[in-house]
Amino acid sequence: MASPAIDDYLKTIYNHTEWQDDPITPSQLAAELRLAPSTVTEMVQKLAAQGLVSHRPYGPVRLTPAGAARAAAIIRRHRLIETWLVREFGYAWDEVHDEAEVLEHTISDRLLEAIDARLGHPRFDPHGDAIPDAGGAVDRAPFVLLAEVEEGAGGPVLRVSDRDPAVLRALQDAGIDVGHVLTVVSAGVVRLDGGETVTLPPAATEAVWLAR
Template sequence: MTDDQPLRLADLTPTIQGYLMAAHALGAGGEPVTSSAMAERMGASPSTVSEGVRKLVALGLAEHRPYAPVELTATGHSLAVAMVRRHRIIETFLAQCLEYPWDAVHAEADALEHVVSDRFVDALDAFLDHPRRDPHGDPIPTRDGRVDPLGDTPLDSAPEGSTGVVTRVSDRDNAVLRHLADIGLRPDSRVHVESRQVELGIITVSLGGRSVQVGTPVAAAVRVRLDEG
């Protein structure tokens, strides 16, 4: 690419796009962006991911020094956010218009996001009336890369007696998503933390007028915006 022809998503292979998404997701989640962490997230070998990171650096999408975390450049970050937008808009379309269950949209969007055009994504966005969140509650970046602030707390860290609204849930574990759907713990649900039995790994919450016990691994996948005061 020359200086007057910046990289576009269409210029990147699906594999490079996957590396960008993994690096962005780790950084957004506050985790160190290392080759080993990316390998675990992508289900790939560390040596394969190390080679992928070298390609990101060669393309000007990342910077990496030995024994230091991977850092996306401004271009890499911009393209990663565009991929996030594409992925979450497709998820929203699948859930709202094709009635995909929320534990199936992630994998389907993973397959589709690499082959659709920016024009198609913009058309979906307009058709859906510019949604702000995907089916799991994650914010959808705008076309210019702006993202709504989160300001939420993991449910497993919420204090006993606190009340709030579920903002989003992790889409990394389909079994957890199915369990959350079964008990009705979804984005926009109001919850009250009745008790925390840390030694037993159980949090009891009031949800829709009933008490529900939630294991701490499941609670860790749920984010809540706590009421003030």
Template sequence: MPPTSSPAIEDYLKTVYAHTEWQPDAITPKALADKLGIAPSSVTEMVKKMAAQGLISHVPYGPLRLTDAGRERALAVVRRHRLIETWLVREMGYGWDEVHDEAEILEHAISDRLLEAIDERLGRPRRDPHGDAIPSAAGEVASEPFVLLSDAPVAHVGRVIRISDRDPEVLRELEGRGIRPGVEVEVTDAAGRLVTLQAAGEAGELTREVASAIWVTA
């Protein structure tokens, strides 16, 4: 990361990037403030600072978009975060529901040398424990067509690509049901608030809220 980088700027860049990773709409300053848990006025000041550094493209009251330089910096932060999560699960015995907050701290602290050593030891993984793509050192990101499980039609068969890590309780529930990235699921019914499916060889039901945290191949 550049020597002028700061944890606050890194958090902003990562949040703006993550917002559009799985859906097309750019993030608004208010949504960014909500995600970061800070006052809108603080976001306004930081956005001005980042725009002056050429990291964000922004017009007053409009959505925020990363510049090429901002995206490059964001991908470097995302790479750190997801490699650390993967390392904590594979090497340190953490559950996939426990790693997000630890990675939030460590991503700002470890050196590039240690990050490279972690990447090499793990065998250059392409996805973290939740299925999110780990950007390469060159900034390349793997992607494939997807659909939210909550939006998938009846009879849709797909492989779980990604599960949101925003709610540890959801991760624990899905782990107990054997639903993880790589598992094939089939939607057998999608009526009302429930999605009924076959997963890991067993039938089960998920609320649409839980199903909306799961991305499957299209």
């Protein structure tokens, strides 16, 4: 059954483990969705009854194969729409998330596939997140969080979290985007494409992933 609320839960669970391995807990899920824990507990029970998640009391919440397939489908919609808005309408990468949140629940499958074809079947969205294909599969290179990179090491920017639009704007102002090469000089300071040094905005090292 189509339900934006269910899709938002599944998408949040999917996103939580996309760039790290620890499964999401009900309290983390409540915080991410900005809902009361009791509300989340009730919905998780409904999702479990529908075979979309597995969950034990007080334990983490994991997607079942059916839940993962449905989550990948809505993630595909969201990320294709973000890419479409940036490429075709000139949106900045910090502006597309909220628009995509609305449109992902309204456009038809036919329009979605037309957008995909129009864009040349992109593999990644403007933030570097992998776009699942029609079967739910993703192609993602090995990665490391910038905060975990040692001084003197680095690599190309693989992904930037879209959680905080202010961080996205600050990184854009600093000339940092997906594909640029960063080398860690010291805590919070990087060398950009082997040239100038850039002092990163607060929280940026926890929002940027590099290719290994």
